[in-house]
Amino acid sequence: MKVSHLLESVKAIGVLRARGVSNPKTPLETLRTIKESRVYGPQAALVRHSARVFPDQVALADERGELTYRELDEQSTAVARGLGEAGIGEGTVIAVLARDHRGLIISMIAAGKLGARIALMNTGFAKPQFAEVCEREQVRAVLHDSEFLGLLDALPADLPRYLTWVDAGTEIPADAVTFDDLIAANSTEDLPAPSKPGGFIILTSGTTGLPKGAPRTKVTPMATAQFVDRVPFPKQGTTMIVSPIFHSTGLGTWLVNSILSNKIVMRRRFDAEATLAAIDEHKVEMLVCVPTMLHRMTDLPPEVRAKYDLSSLKVILFAGSALTPELSVRATEAFGPVLYNLYGSTEVAIATIATPAELAEAPGTVGRSPITCEVRLFDDQDQPVTEPGAKGRIFVRSGAPFEGYTDGRHKQIIDGYMSSGDMGHFTESGLLMVDGRDDDMVICGGENVYPQEVENLLVERPDISDVAVIGIDDPEFGKRLRAFVVLEEGHRVEASELQAHVKANLARFKVPREVVFLEELPRNATGKILRRVLVDYELSQ
Template identity: 50%
Template sequence: MTGIRALTDFARSVRVIYGAGLVPVRRLDNGVRTLRATHTYGPFVGAMHNALLRGPDRIALIDEDGPLTYAGLDRHSNALARAWASCGLGSESTVAALCRDHRGLVVSMLAAGKIGARLVLLNTGFAGPQLAGVVSRERVNAVVYDAEFQTVLAALPDSVSRYLAWEDDGDPVDSAIPRLKDLIAEHPCGRVKPPRSPGGFVLLTSGTTGTPKGAPRNHTSVLASAQFLDRIPLREGGTTYMAAPIFHGTGLSQFVLSLALGCTVIMDRRFDAARAVAQVARYRADTLILVPTMLQRIVDLGPAVLAKHDTSTLRIIFAAGSALSPDLCRRTAQAFGDVLYNLYGSTEVAVATVATPAELRSAPGTAGRPPVACRVALYDTDGQAITKPNATGRIFVKSGLSFTGYTDGRRKEVIDGMLSSGDVGHFDDNGLLFVDGREDDMIVSGGENVYPLEVENLLADHDDVLDAAVIGVPDSEFGHRLRAFVVRAPGATVDTEVITDYVKGNLARYKAPREVIFIDELPRNATGKVLRRELEAWKR
């Protein structure tokens, strides 16, 4: 049965990638060349190589420095690869990037692949101790960074080489630090000699509960792209606005896929909701990649602002990285039509499920169904499978993109060959997955189990609530009590009594927060996840 399923998945995956235009039907030889490039240099160079075969003069990306073609990306990364090789970097090296979204980051990703170095993508929200901890654990030899992060890099030892990727006028930078643009200008841009082996790359977990763990990706298959393309209609030659940061799995996966499809990717270093909508309209983008917090800010602009921009070319709004509330699903459909796709996964398991616009309309907030070659199952705390609908269990995933263990040697739990996502959820009567929350976020209050996400989604539905988070705090009587942090909508005067009565009127009484704290903004990391540790440390 396993062999038959594998063959079926293979056949379906091939059909999906051909249908999306990832491999041109009339040029199977180009497909073979792309596979060879991916095997030799890794997924980043392999994706670019596929685009080069389609048309080297196509615009690969447009950032604040203007447009850059695929041929230009290839030449720049060749030159940088030679520069790094002359500095002693190679297949035994690890290069880390602390950059916002711009060409310097992209060229560095490609150059690392061309010298066979392992690439570590660092979170731009790191503080000095987090950065130093990751760099030490991952044995980083060199860091590519933007000038704005120079102060944070002071936490690193001098033995770690530095390369400057981006600087603004007036940035206080050390003139002795090599700049990527100078290295590129000083070295030949012809084809470089292949490395002994592809270096792979490391994604980092969000780090909302401590130092981020490293999830390595040493080998990826072109067929794995079908997991994104099966339920999301990304197509060859489109235009993508990349709002999500590339250092995060959401942005990285869709950026690499956009390259492989020969798309033009529009990127800005910092997210601004109004600018994002304007950029979509200006470049007639058909795809918008973001995390739910970004989508919330766009929708919150309101009909009057959104109506100023023609976004009718948008076919896909791709959201992933954190929970997507039912309220946000409905408001997005009202603003943009049925174009929202919700991908559920994690740094470790990669892709688990995808919800289509039709599914989000009929069941707002759903995580959808597994795409081709993915499997999702629920297990109880004893490791027994849960097959009944509407029964909550721990979510386990099998995916061709799942990792095999953290770089520090630790692993996630595995049952029946499936990897724990760390979340709990349930399937409804129609087989749609709903994520109920994180396993470690569960609050036991008065002997009852409460998952904050359910309460948070309900609060988000309230007209006077802009944002909300719920945590558990110690309580001598109940063990823990629920504390809600609420961001009021503009002009709203909602108070504690209204909030608690609203929850009691819609959920079991024990799920109502006993405390409500109104704040101006929830603390979030660069990918939009709530920093619950900061809320737990809240002092009145």
Template identity: 60%
Template sequence: MVSVTGAVGTVVESAQDAFGAFKVLRRSGLVDPTRPKELLTTVKRAKIIGPCAAAVAHGADEYPEAGAVADEHGELTFGELNAHANALANFLLSSGIKPGSVIGVIARDHRGLLTTMSAAGKAGFRLAMMNTGFGKTQFAEVAEREKIVAMLYDEEFTDLADTLPADTLRIVTWVDGNRPIGDGVRTLDDIVDSGDSSTPPEPAEWGGLVILTSGTTGLPKGAQRSKMSPFASALLLDRIPIPQRSAMVIVSPIFHSTGFALWGVGTALGNKTVVMRRFDAEKTLAAIAEHKAEVLVAVPTMLHRMVALGPDVIGKYDVSSLKIIVLAGSALSPTLSEAVQDTFGDVLYNLYGSTEVAIATVAQPKELRLAPGTVGRAPVTSRLALFDADGKRISGTNVRGRLFVRNGAPFEGYTDGRNKEIIDGYMSTGDMARFDEHGLLHIDGRDDDMIVSGGENVYPLEVENLLGRHPDIDDVAVIGVDDDEYGKRLRAFIVVAEHANPTPEDIKAHVKGHLARYKVPRDVVFVDDLPRNPTGKLVRRHLPTGPL
């Protein structure tokens, strides 16, 4: 009887999710039930060529002359971007690469990356999205593990491409002109200018995607997805009102989950995506003003730099069109949360998730005013659960536990065969979290970041957030290091604000005045900057843990 009841409950829950997701998609304009033929065509396309290619092809059908992407080379319409993707797909197929094969791309945000993403789907290839922060060893190891047979890359990554086997097909996606293109290497510009832009043969099925984890603790793992739920977009659209036929500035890397997801959903809604290869705070403001963008997608370190420009610089640009700032990639401190909304208005949406669990929660502007730094609430189809160290479910206000998520867009396991821990259908995020008195979720750090110092449990993120509010501190990281007396102790790495000159004693006194004595860092190290990856996450393994 228990199992039957559980099965019935699952069926009811699934039906509720499907109905709720459909309502969200209809409300957002992504689904129009009055045009059933178009809806069926879109669903079929997405299933066969994937969401990227389907979104671009839909735009080419519906509004071919509308802008699809703007970068340093200018602007491409949906029709042009679709034609470029066709030409690349046909070239790769004619080169002998079979559907189902894995191709890789390492490129910054520009038309070449978006063309490659769409072309891979049209040809039935699995696309591995390589991290632009890779070193040679990481790049070569990941390429070998994923069995990549062709690599598309920006000219600046030629040294990485040179580590690949000699028989790997190479295509340069962006040419700076600083070094010669190798013999036998084609450029994407040549291919789209002279290639066959007709629709390629339809593959039997979508080849899928491999989006790499951040690799903050070691070699990045490949999170594979070969199926995409038609309701996955509802995870974004339920709590973020992304507009239709407008403009979005995306400065968060598109090779990573957040930038990829926002580009896909925004493109499906007919938006023009404005991208730049390298982030520049003031140029981002200029892009918002020029394109009258309603949406900005960024990571916390980028917004920190934009706010730091100050009112005189920010005031030079008309950013009144901006209605939504989507932030993700790394933890949002309460200080930055307040500073962004004080600067740009109550337009901030804090998205929390991961490559593995997709979108878990979103905090809306009012929630961020109520509880700065919160990651908010679960959108439709997403469910949250806290478990203790023994795998027992826990509840209550401000009771900390291991966060697990269940939703309609989980990954299918890592490409090396491993998977995340799963309890009762919920997948581990690897984070510690708690619900406050308003029902809003707060992330307290990684479950493996907690240290035991003198018998007391200490979460470094709590100390980081406190120090982040200090006016003399521009950036901060706190980690645990070995200690002969206490087992572990805290070490704080401080990037000092301009014109400030705090001492280690000042830092320690500040923490002692606000938190328990055992949470005071015993070591305070001043540094010029902190090691962060392209998505803004702190790479803790690059911080020194030995004797100072």
């Protein structure tokens, strides 16, 4: 097994060269970047690399305009100097609560230059969640957008805080320090390198409780190889990231695009039509999003999409929540064969990626594993599941190892493969299909039901826009299914009609006993349904 892993690593080096990540003509620059990554962490090392080789290439474009790689490198150094003078340095945990813009990017790079650990906070946090996570992660400074000033009331008054972005018309405290202040007041001369990288704390989605902290101190070049092995990233081109960068997919794709010296377009808030307009304006070649965003862009009327020239778009890479077969087909019809479905998690990193051809073969598939990754299925007795079509628990071996949660817990590992927490099966041709969360399985009258199967069936109907199915305690059957349905605008349908539709297509025990109609489903920033909110939902009498 160790020999095969070594061979995979050698092949991965070839992938990096073939995709233009490493240049054999400049071996010293490649070695320097690898060496700096081991000290600064990838976020600072990769930007420093692009600032050396393509200093005048635009690094990012947000609502405030554009910054080149040289400017991004210099401004992050000035911010790092200002934070360092305030006592923030190696080992310090910094929380950043910011939307996608230059302030978030500069925060991450500056933390790397200081050797500080940066905790990427969810912009959807309520005050109690934010305060609890800051306490658990031992945060010693907060970098934040002005819109989140109210959340900081729950933190100690003497905790240092800096504004990464100030909305127009916002009244900020008289003693507030902004990133613009730090950039204006500090030198851009290089700081002494830290002795070791501070790393990241990436929070899990928290769909069933308080998000857990998943630290990553080091990111190997193999992680980049996993992305570019199955996805054709631009090189010195343009990518738009609308998936939140505080989550794994947004962060990972920003890092890969940075080492490829791409221009990265970002916006603080997602809007479906505005995203198409930005693709047209910036001639975007790759779009990174979550399935909910893809759904909203696909739902735009054809005449709205036709207003924009999308011919530059070669890749739509998405991850974060399940892709339904129905959306896979409709989005391909709307945007062409450009969809790439990435499956992974904060803990296991990348597991598989589906290409456009694979999505055409099996709509909704998550595809195959990239280089240095491997997926296996195990049953409840931890025995391998190998028969096509047979369901099992999904386990992943990855070149980006998980270090364990910050609270000391860990995921189950079998023979070097880590649990993803999902159930799935392989098709006859070896494509992975995800059937739902392991802990979402509902036992109804002794029968195992995976709600995603019912959800996929219902959402195929033209009168349904969105759906979630959960298990509810039942004194007779143990659990019963309850469906939450969002109808397409202008449509009306009775609960009995939807129940009859499920009964006509699936086993009787998979029919929801109750159907609740909502205006929208509760989702987090990556589009995952907040099932704990639905479990606590009280039906009106």
